[in-house]
Amino acid sequence: MVPEPYLVQGVKKETGDTYTLTLAPAGGGPAPAFAPGQFNMLYAFGVGEVPISISGDPGQPGPLVHTIRAVGAVTRALCRLKRGGVLGVRGPFGTPWPVDLAPGKDVVVIAGGLGLAPLRPAVYWLLNRRAELGNLELLYGARTPQDLLYRRELERWRGRFDFRVHVTVDAARGDWRGNVGVVTTVIPRMRFDPAHTLALVCGPEIMMRFTLQELVKAGVPPEQIFLSMERNMKCGVGLCGHCQWGPFFICKDGPVFALSRIQEWLGRREV
Amino acid sequence: MDAIETILAAHPFFKDLAPRHLKVLAECASTVSFAAGEYLFRENEAATNFYVLYHGRVALEVVAGGRGPLTIRTVEAGEVLGWLWFTKPYHWRSEARALEVTRALALDVGEVARRCEADHELGYSLLKAYSHVLAVLFRVAFVQLLDIYGT
Numbered sequence: 558m559v560p561e562p563y564l565v566q567g568v569k570k571e572t573g574d575t576y577t578l579t580l581a582p583a584g585g586g587p588a589p590a591f592a593p594g595q596f597n598m599l600y601a602f603g604v605g606e607v608p609i610s611i612s613g614d615p616g617q618p619g620p621l622v623h624t625i626r627a628v629g630a631v632t633r634a635l636c637r638l639k640r641g642g643v644l645g646v647r648g649p650f651g652t653p654w655p656v657d658l659a660p661g662k663d664v665v666v667i668a669g670g671l672g673l674a675p676l677r678p679a680v681y682w683l684l685n686r687r688a689e690l691g692n693l694e695l696l697y698g699a700r701t702p703q704d705l706l707y708r709r710e711l712e713r714w715r716g717r718f719d720f721r722v723h724v725t726v727d728a729a730r731g732d733w734r735g736n737v738g739v740v741t742t743v744i745p746r747m748r749f750d751p752a753h754t755l756a757l758v759c760g761p762e763i764m765m766r767f768t769l770q771e772l773v774k775a776g777v778p779p780e781q782i783f784l785s786m787e788r789n790m791k792c793g794v795g796l797c798g799h800c801q802w803g804p805f806f807i808c809k810d811g812p813v814f815a816l817s818r819i820q821e822w823l824g825r826r827e828v
Numbered sequence: 829m830d831a832i833e834t835i836l837a838a839h840p841f842f843k844d845l846a847p848r849h850l851k852v853l854a855e856c857a858s859t860v861s862f863a864a865g866e867y868l869f870r871e872n873e874a875a876t877n878f879y880v881l882y883h884g885r886v887a888l889e890v891v892a893g894g895r896g897p898l899t900i901r902t903v904e905a906g907e908v909l910g911w912l913w914f915t916k917p918y919h920w921r922s923e924a925r926a927l928e929v930t931r932a933l934a935l936d937v938g939e940v941a942r943r944c945e946a947d948h949e950l951g952y953s954l955l956k957a958y959s960h961v962l963a964v965l966f967r968v969a970f971v972q973l974l975d976i977y978g979t
């Protein structure tokens with residue numbers, strides 16, 4: 558429960574309010590291993606602590622990577638850190654993406670906005686095991702082209718012959734030659750055999766709800782659809798109860814859930 | 829079956845239409861082609877065509893004053909563009925620009941309307957197909973209004 562001090566090795570501005578921090582333990586040595594989909598609690602000393610998904614490559618030992626949007630006091634403080642700055646890290650916590658289920662299946666990865674950050678480690682894992690998969694497709698939606706994360710990486714992924722990448726935005730200026738339309742309109746264009754598909758979904762909850770409806774409509778069984786729920790998490794270890802969601806603690810039972818496990822809770826307004 | 833009929837028969841929008849109806853619609857259609865950057869229609873022009881895209885992509889834009897043209901939707905091959913006007917002459921309220929070489933069938937909506945008046949089964953089949961498109965467009969517009977990436 559005690560944060561370990563980490564040094565900021567690098568800061569990259571992804572969009573107007575989103576930054577990727579590369580971190581290393583202040584005491585030396587590698588960061589702890591993690592599974593794709595897990596998160597750390599990042600502590601801005603003197604300000605507070607927030608849960609942030611790990612967004613680096615789980616197969617590459619080395620710096621810890623976190624992509625953070627500056628929306629509140631703690632995240633703004635974290636985004637203001639420069640190279641050499643110090644923050645606290647606890648973790649990793651949470652359930653991971655079930656990438657071990659992927660071999661032999663088609664895999665569709667659907668991300669919205671900042672949701673690509675927790676899904677990127679899964680994409681790295683899947684690309685490292687590409688030969689074992691059927692079709693592999695990524696669908697990424699954002700509000701505008703200026704809000705797209707990891708732009709260069711997306712372009713690099715699109716250049717592969719074995720990975721279909723669809724990018725769509727809700728609105729764009731005239732100089733954007735990519736697709737404009739909500740993510741749900743792109744799902745019918747993806748190539749996958751519903752009965753043999755693993756779907757990984759992350760983004761704003763409302764975006765996930767519409768996406769899940771389309772996937773179920775397409776015939777993907779709910780037990781093969783996984784999403785990452787993000788609610789207000791404080792302790793990260795299932796003690797404080799802040800992230801309780803019906804019978805679940807998001808930090809401990811999640812954040813990654815099979816749709817079949819939580820379907821009845823998604824539409825409940827009381828939670 | 830001539831070339832236009834073949835395109836109609838293969839297009840998803842017309843998948844439930846009877847062959848005799850496709851023949852009638854083919855008589856109201858002509859093939860059109862647009863280079864990248866070329867406009868299919870501009871705001872306030874008379875809207876006389878309904879476009880059936882079978883190759884390429886089109887950006888549907890609205891002109892937003894000082895903000896320049898804003899793309900609100902990308903229309904792809906296999907989709908349709910325009911409204912089926914059945915009464916007065918109407919005018920386009922947005923603009924459509926080809927993002928790449930685009931080929932389409934342009935259906936003369938006045939002629940289609942006359943044929944539907946003469947054959948109500950054709951009219952019903954067409955409107956049934958179009959009501960599905962409208963339902964999807966409304967749902968998409970509703971989702972866009974929600975600004976789902978706002979938080």
